[in-house]
Amino acid sequence: MxxxxxxxxxxxxxxxxxxxxxxxxxxxxxxxxxxxxxxxxxxxxxxxxxxxxxxxxxxxxxxxxxxxxxxxxxxxxxxxxxxxxxxxxxxxxxxxxxxxxxxxxxxxxxxxxxxxxxxxxxxxxxxxxxxxxxxxxxxxxxxxxxxxxxxxxxxxxxxxxxxxxxxxxxxxxxxxxxxxxxxxxxxxxxxxxxxxxxxxxxxxxxxxxxxxxxxxxxxxxxxxxxxxxxxxxxxxxxxxxxxxxxxxxxxGGKSPFIITPDADLEAAVRWGCEDVFINTGQTCTALTRMLVPAERYEEAVAIAKQVAEEVAIGTGENAFMGPLSSSRQREIVRGYIDKGIAEGARLVTGGSEAPEGLAQGFYVKPTVFADVNNDMAIAREEIFGPVTCMIPYKDMDEAIAIANDSEYGLSSGVWAKDAEAAMPVVRRLEAGLCFVNGGEFNYDAPFGGVKRxxxxxxxxxxxxxxxxxxxxxxxxx
The missing domain is CATH 3.40.605.10 (Aldehyde Dehydrogenase; Chain A, domain 1)
Structure with missing residues (x-):
């Protein structure tokens, strides 16, 4: 080497x-x-x-x-x-x-x-x-x-x-x-x-x-x-x-992740959170808006909290999430976390303070917000950090409307009972890319976005x- x-x-x-x-x-x-x-x-x-x-x-x-x-x-x-x-x-x-x-x-x-x-x-x-x-x-x-x-x-x-x-x-x-x-x-x-x-x-x-x-x-x-x-x-x-x-x-992107009522909630929420936390949230396709059926919302929030608090932070062999790329990026992410709190979102876990034991390095905590609506800055602007925004929806029409209510259209995700059940939702999403039930990125397929x-x-x-x-x-x- x-x-x-x-x-x-x-x-x-x-x-x-x-x-x-x-x-x-x-x-x-x-x-x-x-x-x-x-x-x-x-x-x-x-x-x-x-x-x-x-x-x-x-x-x-x-x-x-x-x-x-x-x-x-x-x-x-x-x-x-x-x-x-x-x-x-x-x-x-x-x-x-x-x-x-x-x-x-x-x-x-x-x-x-x-x-x-x-x-x-x-x-x-x-x-x-x-x-x-x-x-x-x-x-x-x-x-x-x-x-x-x-x-x-x-x-x-x-x-x-x-x-x-x-x-x-x-x-x-x-x-x-x-x-x-x-x-x-x-x-x-x-x-x-x-x-x-x-x-x-x-x-x-x-x-x-x-x-x-x-x-x-x-x-x-x-x-x-x-x-x-x-x-x-x-x-x-x-x-x-x-x-x-x-x-x-x-x-840029501010991508939605729709979890349907018939989905495996535990698997979907876990995968959705990990998608945001990998690379410390510095992924243009990150599915940072998690849309969950209202009747299962609090259950999903509890799962997201558990996933975030299990994330190992650092650069060692067991670490899942490293630091942000720069002190400037850390300040941007911290600013958005503080803005989310000020906007009235519920801070489920995480926050703008440095993770325990990691005073050196540009680290932030994996952060989950609940009670987010699509008018908040944290739901509309690209944070580029490990911040998940959880939004409830009452029916699929509302979920699609929330998902497409964005100036961006790079990525999206759907987790349903199975891939076949996801496809009617996929077809209605305004995005150049869609991940279904945890499907992986494919270098053989085209990658790019629509809108801004x-x-x-x-x-x-x-x-x-x-x-x-x-x-x-x-x-x-």
Whole structure:
């Protein structure tokens, strides 16, 4: 296993080389469990973005015409490198994000390795054509892409953008979050060692208002893919508009979880709470609004209380929930907990005080609110912390109305007697994703939202489609 401090975090990766930034400022990466500085990472400049875009544009001229079999082989080599350096990737995510390592392995690393191989085997789709009457439809890569990825699932979102882009034959510039950039350095080393041609992949860390804005507005970037807050996503779209580039966005969520009257209440509530508490609530798809039949409401509240108070907090082998990612995020979550109390919600368990015995680190308690209504801020705004809001409903029409009464539409959940019984409810939900009776995330299926949760899709064949331009060739009839 590589010492994370040995990563070239004070360099940029541009045109197949590790080089100095033309800006040169450094940003500390903090371990949120210990509050200690792990390392300092270079912050790129607008000039660095220009250099990276120029390298990608030059590389794209040949890379776009590379054989699918070549791209497939390179991507499998990248996946092999990810397997070989799996513990480096686990450590990079765990130490900068605070997720316990034993959870980070399956939650943050295993899926991205699978996804890299998934897209390697779909590179061949780019060489398929379709007959349409007297026309032939061909596929071209969209071009030079700018990627802006978040801190909460950094490797997941890295691969969700980079893998289909490589498969399609695109060139790219990747900007990680300042808080969790270390896995991107590991991946840059893996990509370099795999033999991906210089300029196809470039890594330029930096601040959103500088590097992110430069990527979004750059005249030579054909597509920008952003994952993050709805607020920032709006700014990305504004910056991209003058150059008429393609924009895909995976943004915020405030997702509902409907437990039907015929459901196994114990199993449903337990799974729903754990869905919110995993990754310390820092999951865009977290089902943070739990809708429960009024006649079983207090029973469900009691189960949620028990589940929350059983959660082991820390970073050790038995821990389920680590710290929040930063002191700023902790203050945001604490502020929402205090706001919920002020709004009149019933604090069932948890609260804004530090968990017992964890004064150091950016920890909060798993928190459950009851007597929540959909007009409260804690029910309408994305908290991004381990806070579950329990809302009663009198019948299914009211449950659906509450669930859809949101500006967001990223995720949702239904727990019913069985999957078949859940489907009529699923069809009425306004969301791009729905988890039924504890179904797991599937990298073979499309992921993305509706309404203010964004546009476009990642993963599955639809994730590759985002990087394709269709060419219609009209042949003599």
């Amino acid at each position: 590589t010492d994370l401090k040995a990563l070239p975090t004070q360099k940029l990766y541009i045109n197949g080389e590790w080089r100095d930034s033309e800006g040169g400022s450094l940003h500390p990466v903090i371990n949120p469990a210990t509050e200690e500085t792990l390392c300092e990472v270079i912050q790129g400049s607008m000039e660095d973005v220009d250099d990276a875009v120029a390298a990608a544009k030059a590389a794209f001229k040949e890379w776009r015409h590379s054989r699918a079999a070549k791209r497939q082989a390179l991507m499998h080599a990248i996946a092999d490198g990810m397997e070989a350096r799996k513990q480096d990737l686990v450590a990079a995510v765990s130490e900068a994000l605070g997720c316990p390592a034993h959870i980070a392995e399956w939650l943050h690393v295993d899926g991205p390795i699978y996804s890299m191989r998934y897209y390697a085997d779909r590179a061949a789709l780019m060489e398929e054509t379709e007959k349409a009457a007297h026309s032939v439809v061909m596929k071209d890569p969209v071009g030079v892409c700018g990627f802006i990825t978040p801190w909460n699932y950094p490797l997941h979102q890295f691969v969700g953008k980079v893998a289909p882009a490589l498969a399609a034959g695109c060139a790219m510039i990747q900007k990680p979050s300042e808080m969790t950039p270390l896995q991107d350095y590991v991946m840059a080393e893996i990509i370099d060692a795999a033999g991906v041609p210089a300029g196809v992949f470039n890594l330029v860390p930096g601040a959103g208002p500088i590097v992110g804005a430069a990527l979004s507005s750059h005249v030579d970037i054909d597509m920008v893919s952003f994952t993050g807050s709805t607020r920032a996503g709006i700014e990305v779209a504004k910056s991209a508009a003058p150059t008429v580039k393609r924009v895909t966005q995976e943004l 949760s964004g546009n476009g899709r990642e993963f599955g064949n639809a994730g590759l489609d985002e990087f394709i331009e269709l060419k219609s060739v009209q042949l003599p009839a």
